[in-house]
Amino acid sequence: MNDASIPCEQHFILSQEDFDQFARLSGDHNPIHVDPEFSARTSFGRTVSHGMLLFSVVRSLLAQTWPGAVLHRQNLMFPSPAYADELLALMVEQQKAEGNRLVLKTTITRPDGETCLTGECELTLPEKETS
Amino acid sequence: MNLNRFDALREGQSASLNRTFTAQDVREWCELCQLEQSWPGIPEPLIAGLFSCLLGEDLPGHGTNYLKQAMTFHSPADVGEPLQVSVTVSRLRRDKALVNLTTLCTGRGGRLICDGEALVLFQH
Numbered sequence: 450m451n452d453a454s455i456p457c458e459q460h461f462i463l464s465q466e467d468f469d470q471f472a473r474l475s476g477d478h479n480p481i482h483v484d485p486e487f488s489a490r491t492s493f494g495r496t497v498s499h500g501m502l503l504f505s506v507v508r509s510l511l512a513q514t515w516p517g518a519v520l521h522r523q524n525l526m527f528p529s530p531a532y533a534d535e536l537l538a539l540m541v542e543q544q545k546a547e548g549n550r551l552v553l554k555t556t557i558t559r560p561d562g563e564t565c566l567t568g569e570c571e572l573t574l575p576e577k578e579t580s
Numbered sequence: 581m582n583l584n585r586f587d588a589l590r591e592g593q594s595a596s597l598n599r600t601f602t603a604q605d606v607r608e609w610c611e612l613c614q615l616e617q618s619w620p621g622i623p624e625p626l627i628a629g630l631f632s633c634l635l636g637e638d639l640p641g642h643g644t645n646y647l648k649q650a651m652t653f654h655s656p657a658d659v660g661e662p663l664q665v666s667v668t669v670s671r672l673r674r675d676k677a678l679v680n681l682t683t684l685c686t687g688r689g690g691r692l693i694c695d696g697e698a699l700v701l702f703q704h
Binding site: 470471476477478480481501502504505506513520522523525 | 597599605608609610612613614615617619623624625626628629630631632633636642644646647648649650651653661679
């Protein structure tokens with residue numbers, strides 16, 4: 450069994466600058482992510498995060514919690530949009546652990562309780578060094 | 581619900597792009613998500629971001645509402661490796677304005693990096 454602390458939780462806030470930077474990195478300059486004036490006229494009312502920027506935050510927490518683990522499989526759903534300057538909560542829970550294989554459930558929630566991301570992923574942890 | 585653009589979609593229709601990530605791209609990604617460690621290869625969310633880019637900008641294009649993405653990572657992509665990414669319409673459900681697409685990323689020599697499936701809502 451692994452000794453990492455599960456469930457683990459992290460709170461974070463994304464900014465419009467973060468949306469802009471992920472747009473540059475991905476090439477996805479869709480106005481719903483980067484153009485506040487355009488987005489004000491949509492049903493969302495303002496810019497929303499790229500789903501894969503949310504996945505980036507998840508992946509970063511996984512890398513910090515299980516350094517060197519290999520990500521084999523990732524399922525993602527984006528039920529509700531995530532906005533800039535709101536405190537988001539990321540929760541990571543264990544679904545299954547067999548040997549060095551770990552299946553995790555990840556959830557990102559908005560302050561109003563709506564879910565922005567649910568995911569399931571499968572990691573292989575690095576072999577423990579035997580002394 | 582306006583389905584004019586939905587009705588222009590066809591099963592089998594495909595869009596693709598080429599991209600090579602630099603070490604600077606990876607450093608910027610690590611800074612963006614406050615990760616204080618070096619990353620061997622290309623972080624998976626940057627690969628996923630290329631699918632998002634194709635879906636949002638090209639096929640189906642602006643107005644796409646990204647609902648789901650499933651991915652299997654077969655082999656890590658390397659810094660400086662030319663990547664080819666494609667999305668292909670696999671199923672159209674007009675009554676719900678839903679589009680299923682297969683998603684694929686290959687690297688040097690066509691080696692398989694990541695494959696998977698996307699589901700988007702397209703009703704503009």
